[in-house]
Amino acid sequence: MIWKRKLQTDGGNSVVPALDTLNEASESSIVLVEQFPTLARGYDMPAGSDSLWQQGPVIEPGPMLPRFMASAADDVESESADRLSRRRLALRDALAASQPVVSREAFAGRHDQMLRLINAIEEQRVHVVIYGERGIGKTSLAHVFAETAREARYHVIYASCGTAANFPDMFRSILTNIPRLYHSSVMPNSAEAEAGDNFDVMLPEGPFGARELADVLAGVLGTRVLIVLDEYDRVVDVNFRRDVAELIKNLSDRAARVQLIITGVALNLDELIGYAPSIRRNITGLPMIPMSNAEMHDLLRMGERAADIVYGDDGVETICQMAGGSPYLVRLLGHQAGLLAMDDGRDKVTQADARRAVDLVIREWQASLPRRVQSNLAREEAKAHWELLVSAAKAGSSADGWFTVDDVYAETGGSMSQLTIERDLKLFVNTVDLLERREGPGDPHFRFGYPGVASLLMMSAAMARQVA
Ligand SMILES: Nc1ncnc2c1ncn2[C@@H]1O[C@H](COP(=O)(O)OP(=O)(O)O)[C@@H](O)[C@H]1O
Numbered sequence: 463m464i465w466k467r468k469l470q471t472d473g474g475n476s477v478v479p480a481l482d483t484l485n486e487a488s489e490s491s492i493v494l495v496e497q498f499p500t501l502a503r504g505y506d507m508p509a510g511s512d513s514l515w516q517q518g519p520v521i522e523p524g525p526m527l528p529r530f531m532a533s534a535a536d537d538v539e540s541e542s543a544d545r546l547s548r549r550r551l552a553l554r555d556a557l558a559a560s561q562p563v564v565s566r567e568a569f570a571g572r573h574d575q576m577l578r579l580i581n582a583i584e585e586q587r588v589h590v591v592i593y594g595e596r597g598i599g600k601t602s603l604a605h606v607f608a609e610t611a612r613e614a615r616y617h618v619i620y621a622s623c624g625t626a627a628n629f630p631d632m633f634r635s636i637l638t639n640i641p642r643l644y645h646s647s648v649m650p651n652s653a654e655a656e657a658g659d660n661f662d663v664m665l666p667e668g669p670f671g672a673r674e675l676a677d678v679l680a681g682v683l684g685t686r687v688l689i690v691l692d693e694y695d696r697v698v699d700v701n702f703r704r705d706v707a708e709l710i711k712n713l714s715d716r717a718a719r720v721q722l723i724i725t726g727v728a729l730n731l732d733e734l735i736g737y738a739p740s741i742r743r744n745i746t747g748l749p750m751i752p753m754s755n756a757e758m759h760d761l762l763r764m765g766e767r768a769a770d771i772v773y774g775d776d777g778v779e780t781i782c783q784m785a786g787g788s789p790y791l792v793r794l795l796g797h798q799a800g801l802l803a804m805d806d807g808r809d810k811v812t813q814a815d816a817r818r819a820v821d822l823v824i825r826e827w828q829a830s831l832p833r834r835v836q837s838n839l840a841r842e843e844a845k846a847h848w849e850l851l852v853s854a855a856k857a858g859s860s861a862d863g864w865f866t867v868d869d870v871y872a873e874t875g876g877s878m879s880q881l882t883i884e885r886d887l888k889l890f891v892n893t894v895d896l897l898e899r900r901e902g903p904g905d906p907h908f909r910f911g912y913p914g915v916a917s918l919l920m921m922s923a924a925m926a927r928q929v930a
């Protein structure tokens with residue numbers, strides 16, 4: 463066997479398997495499981511499900527091989543199996559977490575955010591910046607809002623920004639989606655209107671700036687245009703942001719019937735649009751905060767309705783606690799837990815299902831990390847500074863992943879000194895390659911070099927607390 467374990471007593475009561483030797487070239491995904499006490503301890507999981515870490519790779523292949531769900535024979539048994547697979551698919555459709563929500567039927571909670579967004583657009587006539595962490599539901603809100611605005615005859619254009627976005631190309635392509643019919647200079651039934659052109663034909667050829675663009679957009683008549691710029695934080699070009707700020711100023715000064723809705727990963731408004739006092743009164747910020755328990759429960763109810771199952775109170779509690787207000791995690795955990803219950807022939811999702819779902823999600827995350835990251839996480843240094851890493855993960859979870867020594871200090875509740883924190887963070891930049899460091903003006907900033915790691919650490923820490 464490539465790796466061995468020895469048992470070690472932890473504070474005199476619980477038994478934690480400790481890693482003895484590790485050949486980092488292989489078996490590292492199994493080893494990493496031991497990194498997380500929750501997984502290693504094994505809470506009330508069905509017999510055999512924890513065999514992966516206890517017995518290592520010695521698993522009898524026969525019983526583990528996948529089978530068909532339904533029998534091909536035309537009998538009663540196949541009918542019930544059929545029903546099961548239909549429900550599994552229905553649950554997946556209701557709770558799969560890979561896509562943003564685009565329709566109201568699939569959208570849970572967020573009444574307050576929707577109300578504030580509508581109010582900002584309709585009453586205040588300002589531009590809106592939606593900001594918050596990744597997976598919190600910004601894109602989904604933007605899509606569902608767009609559907610609602612279209613019903614009220616707004617002309618909505620959705621554009622997702624890439625890292626290489628540049629101002630003229632992006633807006634030229636956006637303007638190809640606004641019919642020229644909506645320009646004040648174009649008479650209905652005129653040749654221009656009949657030609658079916660769009661606003662882009664009115665732009666100067668070649669590059670143009672915010673002022674020229676505002677000149678064209680100021681002509682919108684007969685509708686109001688909303689331009690959604692999603693994933694704004696990804697844009698690298700600083701000129702792009704400066705031009706967009708300039709555009710907002712020009713559109714506002716000219717009372718154009720065009721409003722921007724910008725969304726991005728950020729802690730606050732300034733981080734996303736830069737410090738621009740001249741446009742401050744023309745924009746309103748809409749922070750996407752974690753979902754409340756009621757909203758998360760709403761989301762799970764969609765799964766209940768689709769697959770004809772019920773999430774029991776303690777199952778809901780575990781899922782909500784682990785998800786920490788992230789709709790993405792509610793879906794991921796709710797989906798897994800629901801499947802586990804159904805596979806077991808039950809309609810009720812229990813707390814044990816929820817915990818196993820957390821376990822599965824952690825394992826899947828862990829397995830998806832590159833080998834190098836997995837083995838770094840399994841190193842002695844990582845084990846010795848596990849609390850610090852979890853605090854760092856929490857500190858980086860509210861923005862684009864970057865955090866300072868002070869942020870980590872706040873997360874530890876003052877249990878470590880700032881000096882110690884800084885020294886240990888540097889260890890994970892230099893010796894153990896888990897963090898990266900950004901130099902520049904002000905305090906040094908750190909972040910996890912590989913994105914999934916922070917979520918993995920937080921979730922397994924939350925699980926450890928639950929089990930304790
Ligand atoms: N209000 C909501 N109701 C149901 N699912 C949601 C809601 N908001 C987000 N989600 C789900 O959460 C995940 C992340 O949402 P997304 O809108 O892509 O977040 P962001 O744009 O902030 O990264 C997606 O799977 C999406 O389906």
Ligand SMILES: [Mg+2]
Pocket residue numbers: 600601602692693
């Ligand atoms: Mg998004």
